[in-house]
Amino acid sequence: MACRCCGDVSQATPPPLPIPKSNAAPSLLADIALAKYDDHLPAYRQAERFGREGIELPRSTLTEWLGRTAVLLQPLTDAMAAHVLEAAKLHADDTPVPVLAPGAGKTRTGRLWVYARDDQASGDTAAPAVLYRYSPDRKGAHPQGHLVGWRGSLQADGYAGFFALYKESAEPGVIEIACWAHARRKFFDLWQAHKGPAAREVLDRIAPLYAIEDKIRGEPPDHRKAVRQAEAAPRIAELRSFLEDLLKQISGKSALAGAIRYALLRWTALTRYLGDGRLEIDNNIAERALRAIAIGRKNWLFAGSDTGGETAATFYTVIETAKLNGHNPRIWLTRVLEVIGRDRGLTDYTALLPWVMPPEHTPA
DSSP: OBOTTTOOBOOOOOOOOSSTTSOOOHHHHHHHHHHHHTSOOOHHHHHHHHHHTTOOOOHHHHHHHHHHHHHHHHHHHHHHHHHHTTOSEEEEEEEEEEEEETTTTEEEEEEEEEEEEOOGGGTOOSOOEEEEEEESSOOTHHHHHHTTTOOEEEEOOSOGGGGGGGOOOSSOOEEEEOOHHHHHHHHHHHHHHHOOHHHHHHHHHHHHHHHHHHHHTTSOHHHHHHHIIIIIHHHHHHHHHHHHHHHHHSOTTSHHHHHHHHHHHTHHHHHGGGGOTTSOSSOHHHHHHTHHHHHHHHHHOSBSSHHHHHHHHHHHHHHHHHHHTTOOHHHHHHHHHHHHHHOTTOOOOGGGSTTTSOOOOOOO
């Protein structure tokens, strides 16, 4: 407001914005992030959506805002990472992500890794959380670096990059927990392709193991262990005998023999869950955590750079963890960015963690 007499100008204090010298409010930044990483709308489609409403927001501006917002959220991501790595049991997996190769006119393959802490099935009250990390390739040095210094039970697939973590040492290290879903999938694929009775028999013997897990989900670890020892252990012993006998009767070069050897070579790791009620029968927790990425890359097709891959890892970490803790991720992220915009000197992000911040009130 300006005075017509003396020319003095009075201006209201502008609202705090997370990104200085921009006109992006917290709710807009949250909406753009959720649109890309939860609703799978790439930046150019969002630019078209805004254009239909008469708002000019180029793709380059949206991409810059996403990158700068990810930087603001990095301390919060670090706090989530610390919480994940406090767990004595983790689920791990990875998935390919196409990354634009500048000047080459094509893409190369990066990876997004996930490390999930979720012990709700064993009655644990610790908050579930997922941590995503990006790497430009799939070298084993990456998961080894992500989990450096960590000790506990790691449930993952048979990727060789994890093997260095399992090497025995004088001190308790990382214990391999194999995945029954991976072992079962090989027999399921054979059944789907050939309808062979042997593959069907293996599937029928694995099915009761999952029925037992359904029955004890959410129970305390001691109870889960007791039920598994009484009901699952005898079935698994019979299954091993069946597989060993079957392997002697078929060609060693057959796909069925390969499926059997895959299971038998990992038998110790496959059966560790019987003796610890905190463990799970499979690694589906990590696979579910990668589902959003699998759907997203079909829409946004590729990351623009390695920095774009790291930005994606940050947003997937905060969004998926918020969802695991019962939040509406758009409202929660808006609240987080409002606090960050108001308090430039913020150093303690504990109150912003999704298992600390009270959930939003959702209309009935």
